[in-house]
Amino acid sequence: MAYRILEKEEIAPSVHRMVIDAPDVAKAAKAGQFIILRIDERGERIPLTIADFERKTGTVTVIFQEMGKTTKQLAKLSTGNSLEDFVGPLGTPADIKKLGTVILVGGGVGVAPIYPQAKAYTSAGNRVITIIGARNKDLLILENEMEKASSELYIATDDGSKGHHGFVTDIMKRILDSGEKVARVVIIGPPIMMKVGAGVAFPYDVEILVSLNAIMVDGTGMCGGCRVTVDGETKFTCVDGPEFDARKVDFVQLMNRLAMYRGEETKAVEKYEEKCRCGLH
């Protein structure tokens, strides 16, 4: 059993888009869900959000940033290569329904999971205001796709090289302050961005959802490695989430648990790059 890579491109420095032949996943996938993949027999299982899917062709698109050993190794694969394992769709689908106006906020590679949500909220009849951001304009992804999928698109860059000079949440705040009736805000990105972003929206009368990126092993609810505290209760991100009410999430705990293997991860990258340099890999 192998899952062929049909397309692969670097859409921003160190950020890659991959289209995988995975008909079983494609036929059942919904916005807000994710997959777990394993490159080869010695590989680890890593979760990646489904950035797009096509039921007719049986393909699933993932977008990932080179962060650790596995994503660096994944980035070296190209069209025609195969992945050993690709399992999904996992997680509870996003709660898409007609609400009125919805603001979608994506930061960094967090823009990728926003895309299927933008499409789904739009087809459910919502007015979708999308705000995407990155450190600079070269790191921005999916701008054209988002333009098409949203009613309005705003861009923010930390260095001001494109769009608003500052954070995505500045734009979100401006819209919320304008008095426009917004039913829901969905924020996806690094945990610190979700924590801070959600904090900005707290004072407003708006529902705030975030998609959590806990450490996972199986992704099917059998280990609890991805557990988070939501409203004082332990929840498994992989089955109860990944989407949760931001007002109830213990972000500090999430960030601490994410740091659990940081030392080991650094060592794994060093070892991998050492191997690559000496030509063994």
Next chain:
Amino acid sequence: MQELHGEKTGKAKKERTPMPEQPADERRKNFNEVTLGYTKEDALAEASRCLACKDPKCVEGCPVNVDIPGFIKLVCEEDFEGAIEKIKATNALPAICGRVCPQETQCEALCVLGKKGQPVAIGRLERFCADYEREKGVKAPEAISPTGKKVAVVGSGPASLTAAADLAKLGHKVTIFESLHKAGGVLSYGIPEFRLPKEIVQKEVEYIKQLGVEIKPNYIIGRIMTLDELCEEFDAVFLGTGAGLPNFMGIEGENLSGVYSANEFLTRVNLMKAYDPEYDTEVRCGKQVVVVGGGNVAMDSARSALRLGAEEVSIVYRRGEDEMPARREEVEHAKEEGIIFRFLTNPVRILGDEKFNVTGVECIKMELGEPDKSGRRSPVPVEGSEFLVPADVVVIAIGTSPNPMIFKGSEGLDQNKRGTVVADEETGATSKCGVFAGGDVVTGAATVISAMGAGKKAAKAIDEFLKEK
């Protein structure tokens, strides 16, 4: 060779033939199998102890009713191929059963020799036959004429593998749906290499495939397809999805970094081979490890932690040694390897540092109170007896329940309060027509062999159901 049978000679040896094993101080540093298996001579000597009873009680003690005196007689005759064939007529996973069955409470518990001396080492002999066959190369099973009926089996643990094998032997087309990337269920992710080498599990799985069973890994029922959709596509469904949802204690500090469910800890170690630096998955190797629980899963976790390099591993169990549900042999092995047992002790909360890492477990002493309705003496805390056990890794092994995900999008399947599926004890039939269930998904966490027994009974019932359909 017949005269070797003790009954004929009246010279049955009292003592069972010991099984060679790795010395404790060596094996605590590696993940290689602890017990090394019988040699041919050992097997012949042990087989000769069997009295070949006319009315063998041992067979009744075996949940899949292996013809025990029958295969042992063939071992005595040095017809090892014949012996394994006899075992495989009723048991599809002999190399596994010979290793992990609690024989002391099953077949061997009923052996007449056990009344005055030691029972025949049935498990070791079964293992010898299976290992002999594997080394020789497993004979491909004969082709079976197909019935044209399709059966879906959900999960690929011992209940499912047994049901699938039996159904395939009856000519039904069986497809197994497995959510993980490897088949075997708890045999692959739960039971460690040092008790059950993974290569052996995969070989047994290969044999099931040779019977014509198709295995679809990475396929999640409840996500890709619902149970209802499965029912439409197949003539019958067997649910062998186990009890894979870990229970936590709900105490303070349980979400600190370094606190694992036994499922997570063992999956990282066994399925993902985190102990091997050539594999990418990480696991935190603690210096001082505390494992909470008293079952086999707790023993497996503790002994794995030790092999990962821990200096001190202790098992914290709220009842006494006699109440521990773990197999005697595993407890003995754990003790020999230096695991510390803290009986009548219960965790109250888990403590951590400013970086959210575990630093210790606050425990309280327990004493056994009056017997409850079930006749078991329940432990009660001794007030004011709290004390601290330092720890940097804590593994919670207090049991599991069925994973509710499987039931997403299924109508009319009755479950009881604990989340287990209600199924007929004899047939595995559930409240949903055409759906049968067996193993831990029905009983809650139990043994490999009881799951296999349930798979076997369900296969028989499914076959009858398909004939009437």
